[in-house]
Every structure is written in C-alpha cells, then in structure tokens.
Amino acid sequence: MANAATRIDTTARPGMKQDLTIVMYHYVRDFARSRFPGIRGLDLAGFRRQIDFLEQGYSIVGMPQVLAAIRGDEPLPPRAALLTFDDGYAEHYDLVFPELHKRGLPGCFYPPLAPVREHRLLDVNRVHFILAATLDDPSRVSAVIDARVRAEAASHGLDSVEVYRAEWAKPNRFDDAETIYIKRMLQTVLPEAMRHDIARDLFARFVTTDEAAFAAELYITEDQARLMQSCGMSFGSHGAEHLWLNRISPAEQAVEIDRSLAFLRDIGVGVDEGWVMCYPYGGWNESLLEVLRARGCSAGLTTEVATAEIGLNDPLRLPRYDTNDFPQ
Ligand SMILES: [Zn+2]
Known part of the structure; x- marks a missing residue:
C-alpha cells in the first residue's frame, strides 16, 4: 500500500476532503427473459432495489460534479455516490439507462473500443x-x-x-x-x-x-452511446482491447490509451476538457499513470474497495465498491 506521502494530492486544500462512494456494475440483466440464466450478474429487480437504497441514503452525483470537486471548484454534497458501469454491455442501454433516466439520475459508462466498434468478444x-x-x-x-x-x-x-x-x-x-x-x-x-x-x-x-x-448483441452501439450522452450520461475510457494495462509496455499502454481516446471522441465525448480512465481488471502502474497525465486524464477508477476521499486520494487512483457490497 502507498504511504501517506504519496497519497496526498498536492492540489488538495486542507479541510477539503470529501467522501465519495463509487459503485461498480458489470452485468445487469433481466434474468427471467435471458437465454443465459447461468450468467452471474445483478438482476434488473435487484438493481432497482439497490438504486432505491442508494437514493434513500446517498446523493447520487454525476461525473461532471466529481470532476468539479477534484478541481476544487464546487464541493460534493454529503454522502455523495457515483454509479459506474463497465464493459459497454447492451443491457446498460436497454435496462440501466431507462431506469436512471426515469429517476433523473446520472450514470457513468466505460465501454472498450474492440467490442463496441469491431464486435469482438472480450x-x-x-x-x-x-x-x-x-x-x-x-x-x-x-x-x-x-x-x-x-x-x-x-x-x-x-x-x-x-x-x-x-x-x-x-x-x-x-x-x-x-x-x-x-x-x-x-x-x-x-x-x-x-x-x-x-x-x-x-x-x-x-x-x-x-x-x-453474438458480440453485436452483447454490447452497446456507438449510436446508443451518443444518445445516452445527450440524456446526461457520462462516458470514459476502458481501454481499446480491455487488456491488463499493468502487464504491457509503456509504448503499448500509450497505443491502448490513444486508440481509446480517438474512439471516445468519435462517440462525442469531450475529452479535451478532461476525461476519465476506468482500468480494465483494475490494473494500473506508474508508467500508465504517466501516459494518462500526459493526455490530460482527470480521474482514474480502480477496483480497490474503499470510499474515495476527494482531496486526499490521488484522483487517478479512486477506489470503488462492487454492487455486491450493497443490499440488492
Ligand atoms: Zn472491464
């Protein structure tokens, strides 16, 4: 684990630490209608119950609010929570998006390039x-x-x-x-x-x-990603090929990130004003962080399990809970 000296972000102001509960989702399926009931994932009814629970106990915020808090522009509300969805599954468009939209809630989505654009199965x-x-x-x-x-x-x-x-x-x-x-x-x-x-x-x-x-059915399309953004959903990078980014060379890391950023631009993400990296498998290392900083990355989502502390954590290494850590 990092020592205290490396954990302190030099841009943080004393007394500005703000807790942020980030929740990570993968499969959210309607199992009653699924051809694959054996897939391990969150059932739509359980997802709805969990969002009820989070709405009661937390203020669900969007990524723009989190980035403003990281910059020190605007503090987060007390008990802020952020909903994040990895891997670009079609059910994020079919099931999650309508549910969030109906409730007026924002969500953050992280599709890799290869499955969405090239219909390659991860x-x-x-x-x-x-x-x-x-x-x-x-x-x-x-x-x-x-x-x-x-x-x-x-x-x-x-x-x-x-x-x-x-x-x-x-x-x-x-x-x-x-x-x-x-x-x-x-x-x-x-x-x-x-x-x-x-x-x-x-x-x-x-x-x-x-x-x-099969892949074309499993993942969202680029048009769906654009539509979701026009309704207030945020998108960020999950790499191009969904690799363990801590197991490849710095040159390969740069290629992965650059391809992913070009893809995000194509689907309408304003990456020039700052962007978010969601590490596939939670894998990151120092050379990757350098690649990200050189490209203006504003925040990075890991799979370390804890409450994020904005103003204290390195913004490129924010911890996240899994959906299974909360009632469903
Ligand atoms: Zn993933």
Missing part, C-alpha cells in the same frame, strides 16, 4: 458464457482443456494435467473447484495464444459459432 465474456452454457456439467469444458494440454504438453513445454489440477482446482467462496480450474486455465495459466484458441473452440462448441453476431 476474453472475460467468452469464458463467462462458456460456463453459463455448461452449468449442468462443467466437466464437459474441462475435458476439452485437459485433452488439449495432454496433446500439446511436449510442444508447448506445459506441465501435466495432474500438476495443473493440483495447483488450480480449488474452490473459493464463489465457485466450485471445477469452475475455478476452467477459469484459471483459460484466463492466466496456459500460454496466451493457446488459451485463446481453446476458449474460441469451447465457445463455438457450447455457445455459438458466430461470435461477431
């Missing part, structure tokens, strides 16, 4: 839908992974299936051992090209062979 979503389609028997998925590992162990210098299982097939408080094993193998353990290839094969077998059509 790796993280591919794995979610493979698991949702095989809930009755996830061993159908792990059998495919294990067969590939056995077939390619020698040529790829891999460990044996038994070694991987001993290390990774361990349950946690959310998932059973088999599900954790599948997630780890497809998300981090196997070499990137190989796990990508296996995940595509599994998606074609268990979900659909038309990934582009």
